[in-house]
Structures are given as C-alpha cells and as structure tokens.
Amino acid sequence: MRALRLHGPGDLRLEDVPDPVAGEGEVLLRVEVALTDGTDLKAYRRGHPVLLGPLPSPFGHEACGIDVATGRRVVVANSAPCGSCAACARGQQTLCESLFPLLNGAYAELLLVPERIASVNLLPVPPGLAPEVAAMAEPLACCLHGVEVASVARGDTVAVVGLGPIGLMLCACVADAGGRPVAVGSREERRALASAFGAVSADPAGADVVIEAAGTVEAWVRALELVRPGGTVLAFGGLARDARVDIDPYRIHYEEVRLVGAFHHTPSDFRAALAFLASGAFPFERLITHEVGLEGVAALFTEPPRDYLKAALRP
Numbered sequence: 001m002r003a004l005r006l007h008g009p010g011d012l013r014l015e016d017v018p019d020p021v022a023g024e025g026e027v028l029l030r031v032e033v034a035l036t037d038g039t040d041l042k043a044y045r046r047g048h049p050v051l052l053g054p055l056p057s058p059f060g061h062e063a064c065g066i067d068v069a070t071g072r073r074v075v076v077a078n079s080a081p082c083g084s085c086a087a088c089a090r091g092q093q094t095l096c097e098s099l100f101p102l103l104n105g106a107y108a109e110l111l112l113v114p115e116r117i118a119s120v121n122l123l124p125v126p127p128g129l130a131p132e133v134a135a136m137a138e139p140l141a142c143c144l145h146g147v148e149v150a151s152v153a154r155g156d157t158v159a160v161v162g163l164g165p166i167g168l169m170l171c172a173c174v175a176d177a178g179g180r181p182v183a184v185g186s187r188e189e190r191r192a193l194a195s196a197f198g199a200v201s202a203d204p205a206g207a208d209v210v211i212e213a214a215g216t217v218e219a220w221v222r223a224l225e226l227v228r229p230g231g232t233v234l235a236f237g238g239l240a241r242d243a244r245v246d247i248d249p250y251r252i253h254y255e256e257v258r259l260v261g262a263f264h265h266t267p268s269d270f271r272a273a274l275a276f277l278a279s280g281a282f283p284f285e286r287l288i289t290h291e292v293g294l295e296g297v298a299a300l301f302t303e304p305p306r307d308y309l310k311a312a313l314r315p
C-alpha cells in the first residue's frame with residue numbers, strides 16, 4: 001500500500017510499504033478519509049513530545065474508514081486507556097500509563113487498529129454522517145474533555161484564544177455546555193466563522209474562563225492576563241518540550257486564578273464527540289477547507305494557505 005511516513009522534521013515521504021495484516025482482535029481499515037490537524041502540522045515542523053514513536057513514523061491520526069472484515073464504516077480514536085493502571089483506577093484515563101504509543105498511520109491506504117483500541121475506541125459511524133465529519137471525533141473529543149476540565153458553568157463567559165479548527169470546536173463545546181464563548185484572534189474572517197460555532201461578541205477581558213487554544217507561549221501569557229480574579233485558565237494547546245512560560249504569581253496567589261491543563265480524551269469523550277457531530281448542531285463541515293491526496297500533504301504543511309483549517313485526505 002501507499003503510506004506517508006515522517007522521517008524527521010520537514011521530511012515526509014510517500015512510500016510503498018507492505019499491506020498490514022490483521023491479527024487476533026485487530027481491525028484493518030481501508031481509510032476513506034483522514035484529516036490533517038494542527039498537531040500533525042506541529043509534529044511535521046518541529047517534532048512532537050508524545051505524538052509519534054521512533055522515526056520514521058507512520059503519520060496521521062484522524063480517520064474514518066471501512067472495516068475490511070465487516071464492511072462497516074467506523075471511526076477510530078488514536079489511543080485507548082488500559083483500564084487497569086493506577087491512573088485508570090483513579091478515573092484519570094487521559095493519564096493512563098500505557099496510553100502510548102498513540103496510533104498513527106491514517107495517512108495511508110490501510111490502517112491497522114490494535115486490539116485495545118479496536119475493542120474500546122472504534123465506533124460505527126451513524127447513518128447519514130459524512131465520513132469527513134465523522135473523522136473529527138478525535139479532536140472534538142479532546143475539546144469536550146477540555147471544557148469539562150475547565151468546569152465551564154452555565155452563563156460563564158469563556159474567552160477562546162486561538163481560532164484554528166480546535167479553537168472553533170472549543171467554541172461549539174463551550175456553547176453546548178451553556179457558556180458564552182468569546183473568540184479571541186487577530187483575523188476578522190475567523191472571528192466571523194466563530195459565530196457559526198456559537199461565539200458571541202463581547203470583551204474577552206475579565207472572562208470567567210479563558211481557554212488557550214493556539215499552542216504558543218504568547219497565547220498562554222495572554223490567557224493568564226485575560227482571566228478575571230478567581231477565574232480559570234485552561235492550558236489546552238501543547239508547547240514544545242523545552243518551552244517555558246513566564247507566569248505572574250500575583251495572579252495565581254492573590255487573585256486565586258486557577259491554571260489547569262487538559263490533554264487528550266477519554267472513551268466517554270470520544271463517544272460524546274461522535275454523537276455531537278451527528279447531531280448537526282454546528283456546521284463542523286466548514287472546518288474542512290481543502291482536499292488532498294497522499295502526495296499533497298507535504299506541500300500543504302510546508303506552506304499552508306491562508307484560508308486553511310483542515311484538509312480531507314483521500315488516499
């Protein structure tokens with residue numbers, strides 16, 4: 001089969017590799033559509049602390065495909081918690097001690113799903129839901145997890161800093177949780193699009209909750225500036241492993257600002273995300289701005305067009 005493999009930062013190669021073969025409990029998918037996302041773009045540019053295993057690595061982790069054995073259309077998450085380690089026992093499935101390696105390899109004609117993921121985090125796509133929308137279940141699950149961790153309450157004003165696909169999904173999740181998302185980003189067209197995902201026009205300064213969704217040091221700092229005393233900052237966007245953020249301790253101590261992180265998703269989040277997509281409550285299809293084949297990903301990541309949010313890759 002043809003598969004994209006990442007050999008190092010900026011070095012993505014389309015290769016012929018042997019077709020994977022499903023063993024006991026494993027599921028082989030014929031990939032209908034894979035989606036590009038910001039995490040993949042970061043990994044392409046600078047490597048990634050947890051996304052990929054040893055290089056060269058299979059690449060891509062948002063996929064919808066057909067189960068070769070049954071003919072069912074399914075979506076699959078990029079991990080599944082073990083259910084038996086100390087973190088899982090505490091209910092902190094996102095910190096499962098055997099979460100890694102994450103599943104990569106969606107940028108290929110075939111994707112082999114390991115047994116644990118196949119049994120926990122492989123779901124049939126509801127009838128009528130387009131495969132490219134269903135494939136958003138994984139990132140949307142991360143966003144649902146983040147909104148839960150941030151304890152967004154009904155009526156909260158929630159500033160979302162960063163209006164990429166994740167920021168826009170977060171706006172929808174905040175709105176669905178009863179909060180008032182306020183989109184913070186420099187680009188007018190993105191703020192306009194955010195309104196389709198529930199964002200309202202309001203001053204983000206003094207927000208009850210601020211969600212950092214840009215994955216930059218500057219956005220972390222901005223989030224800590226915007227939040228009201230006693231409010232919560234959710235650090236959603238991951239930074240490079242050696243990044244450091246200059247945090248004002250006055251805000252944390254004297255103003256009781258709560259700084260919390262959220263990473264990844266749980267099986268419950270993944271199920272909820274797929275149902276949320278199928279509900280049609282928000283126009284998630286508008287997040288897909290480009291279509292590519294396997295040969296088009298490197299060029300897209302090297303020079304993303306200005307209007308690029310996500311690309312649907314059909315191998």
Ligand SMILES: [Zn+2]
Nearest residue numbers: 082085088096
């Ligand atoms: Zn575990």
